[in-house]
Amino acid sequence: xxxxxxxxxxxxxxxxxxxxxxxxxxxxxxxxxxxxxxxxxxxxxxxxxxxxxxxxxxxxxxxxxxxxxxxxxxxxxxxxxxxxxxxxxxxxxxxxxxxxxxxxxxxxxxxxxxxxxxxxxxxxxxxxxxxxxxxxxxxxxxxxxxxxxxxxxxxxxxxxxxxxxxxxxxxxxxxxxxxxxxxxxxxxxxxxx
Amino acid sequence: xxxxxxxxxxxxxxxxxxxxxxxxxxxxxxxxxxxxxxxxxxxxxxxxxxxxxxxxxxxxxxxxxxxxxxxxxxxxxxxxxxxxxxxxxxxxxxxxxxxxxxxxxxxxxxxxxxxxxxxxxxxxxxxxxxxxxxxxxxxxxxxxxxxxxxxxxxxxxxxxxxxxxxxxxxxxxxxxxxxxxxxxxxxxxxxxxxxxxxxxxxxxxxxxxxxxxxxxxxxxxxxxxxxxxxxxxxxxxxxxxxxxxxxxxxxxxxxxxxxxxxxxxxxxxxxxxxxxxxxxxxxxxxxxxxxxxxxxxxxxxxxxxxxxxxxxxxxxxxxxxxxxxxxxxxxxxxxxxxxxxxxxxxxxxxxxxxxxxxxxxxxxxxxxxxxxxxxxxxxxxxxxxxxxxxxxxxxxxxxxxxxxxxxxxxxxxxxxxxxxxxxxxxxxxxxxxxxxxxxxxx
Numbered sequence: 001x002x003x004x005x006x007x008x009x010x011x012x013x014x015x016x017x018x019x020x021x022x023x024x025x026x027x028x029x030x031x032x033x034x035x036x037x038x039x040x041x042x043x044x045x046x047x048x049x050x051x052x053x054x055x056x057x058x059x060x061x062x063x064x065x066x067x068x069x070x071x072x073x074x075x076x077x078x079x080x081x082x083x084x085x086x087x088x089x090x091x092x093x094x095x096x097x098x099x100x101x102x103x104x105x106x107x108x109x110x111x112x113x114x115x116x117x118x119x120x121x122x123x124x125x126x127x128x129x130x131x132x133x134x135x136x137x138x139x140x141x142x143x144x145x146x147x148x149x150x151x152x153x154x155x156x157x158x159x160x161x162x163x164x165x166x167x168x169x170x171x172x173x174x175x176x177x178x179x180x181x182x183x184x185x186x187x188x189x190x191x192x193x
Numbered sequence: 194x195x196x197x198x199x200x201x202x203x204x205x206x207x208x209x210x211x212x213x214x215x216x217x218x219x220x221x222x223x224x225x226x227x228x229x230x231x232x233x234x235x236x237x238x239x240x241x242x243x244x245x246x247x248x249x250x251x252x253x254x255x256x257x258x259x260x261x262x263x264x265x266x267x268x269x270x271x272x273x274x275x276x277x278x279x280x281x282x283x284x285x286x287x288x289x290x291x292x293x294x295x296x297x298x299x300x301x302x303x304x305x306x307x308x309x310x311x312x313x314x315x316x317x318x319x320x321x322x323x324x325x326x327x328x329x330x331x332x333x334x335x336x337x338x339x340x341x342x343x344x345x346x347x348x349x350x351x352x353x354x355x356x357x358x359x360x361x362x363x364x365x366x367x368x369x370x371x372x373x374x375x376x377x378x379x380x381x382x383x384x385x386x387x388x389x390x391x392x393x394x395x396x397x398x399x400x401x402x403x404x405x406x407x408x409x410x411x412x413x414x415x416x417x418x419x420x421x422x423x424x425x426x427x428x429x430x431x432x433x434x435x436x437x438x439x440x441x442x443x444x445x446x447x448x449x450x451x452x453x454x455x456x457x458x459x460x461x462x463x464x465x466x467x468x469x470x471x472x473x474x475x476x477x478x479x480x481x482x483x484x485x486x487x488x489x490x491x492x493x494x495x496x497x498x499x500x501x502x503x504x505x506x507x508x509x510x511x512x513x514x515x516x517x518x519x520x521x522x523x524x525x526x527x528x529x530x531x532x533x534x535x536x537x538x539x540x541x542x543x544x545x546x547x548x549x550x551x552x553x554x555x556x557x558x559x560x561x562x563x564x565x566x567x568x569x570x571x572x573x574x575x576x577x578x579x580x581x582x583x584x585x586x587x588x589x590x591x592x593x594x595x596x597x598x599x600x601x602x603x604x605x606x607x608x609x610x611x612x613x614x615x616x617x618x619x620x621x622x623x624x625x626x627x628x629x630x631x632x633x634x635x
């Protein structure tokens with residue numbers, strides 16, 4: 001069997017990292033396995049935090065940095081390291097690219113989602129949530145994303161962001177309130193969820 | 194509503210509410226309907242966020258790009274496992290285009306259905322007209338030559354001298370010029386019994402005109418010397434010489450004698466492979482103006498601004514590339530109904546925007562005339578251009594009527610679509626309508 005064909009489904013993170021650090025012939029397969037395990041988690045964080053375009057860039061840059069870091073340092077907790085790298089990358093990217101929201105000067109007309117079922121309404125809801133997230137302040141958005149997209153505890157979020165748990169609680173509470181406020185014209189139409 | 198209870202709802206949903214506070218919250222929930230609604234909203238929001246989190250995934254091909262950036266080769270097992278994922282990821286944008294192009298999914302389907310139906314109907318109409326030979330006067334196409342378009346028309350049916358025309362002869366003028374007389378026409382081709390116009394003129398002026406063609410020929414032969422030098426001149430390849438009057442031209446003894454004096458092998462024979470002499474399409478600029486009575490799909494709920502001088506109007510300048518094709522530029526104005534969502538900064542709410550602005554557009558246009566030498570011809574016009582907010586495409590299918598060699602009228606159906614992006618989401622606004630216009634060859 002060729003090295004590339006080896007599957008690491010049952011291998012632990014430490015074994016995979018060791019293969020990468022020692023630059024074994026199976027490093028490609030090991031890195032591929034780690035990617036398959038954690039790419040969803042990292043993608044959720046990056047895209048929810050920065051949007052699709054910048055989120056994808058941050059996602060790719062995160063794994064590039066992780067690969068180089070795994071080759072020269074001992075990593076104990078892969079998801080924690082990936083989240084830390086992703087957070088730093090996202091903050092750097094946010095600093096480099098200032099987002100501006102262009103708003104129309106026309107007088108808008110309030111409108112509710114037409115009561116229809118199907119895939120379209122679901123996609124529309126996803127887009128509305130993305131817009132709502134984009135409108136949150138970065139710190140508040142980050143706390144909310146770490147909590148509800150990464151399923152981290154308040155304590156973990158506090159450790160990662162370096163703020164007290166009470167601050168995390170307030171940020172998440174504030175994020176929910178703002179999201180509810182933003183989505184209030186449509187929140188009553190979300191019956192199918 | 195008590196703010197502390199709202200915060201307790203939040204803490205309860207997060208699993209952070211202490212047990213000793215739960216009973217108080219439950220008691221308040223059973224008594225307070227607003228608080229129950231607050232909790233319902235809270236749960237709906239969290240469910241929506243969970244659904245959103247599940248939908249987030251990296252773009253297709255990211256893994257390949259990542260391995261390529263790292264200089265790694267993607268393992269075989271990863272390639273096999275990544276392929277279905279990539280295919281699934283690729284299908285997502287297509288579904289988004291199909292269902293999310295406008296705010297109403299039914300409107301999109303209706304628009305697509307209407308576009309398909311109109312395209313098929315137009316294609317059938319064109320095929321029907323071509324199949325029945327309506328545009329070709331029911332004639333057959335001769336070897337290498339254009340069909341005589343009006344061979345069966347009433348104009349020529351009442352004119353038996355048309356029998357002297359060659360099968361490949363083409364009459365271009367229909368309004369200002371009654372008929373063209375072929376130079377190769379010989380005496381046998383003349384039908385003297387059908388010169389009713391000449392007879393009528395002769396009846397009114399019995400002393401000034403000969404009684405028939407033979408007398409006229411002999412009379413003019415006596416008055417005019419034989420133009421032998423003319424007979425030696427090389428004859429042009431024109432099959433016809435334009436006459437000023439039916440009777441005078443059809444019985445012109447000069448032309449008859451000139452041609453009859455030529456040897457048979459030197460007589461001019463029309464070359465059917467040459468371009469038509471009196472072609473309508475000359476290599477000059479064609480300026481056109483047309484109006485469009487269009488409506489948006491779905492129907493606009495907001496009235497458009499009114500610019501009565503130039504609204505729903507297009508101006509074009511076309512340069513003919515061939516007898517059938519012309520390329521040029523077009524500018525115009527048309528109202529496009531726009532619907533999208535945005536955020537109100539003051540209320541911090543997402544709102545729907547509906548507006549119907551009149552947009553100026555400009556683009557490159559290609560016009561194809563299917564039967565450029567005929568009185569009626571189907572035409573197709575494509576325009577690709579843009580407006581101040583996005584790209585625009587237009588297609589017009591219609592029927593062109595040639596008033597004379599330089600003036601044409603067109604009536605048809607026109608569809609246009611405006612493609613614009615708002616907050617990274619592509620939207621399109623289609624219009625369908627009737628187009629009518631006139632063009633002049635400068």
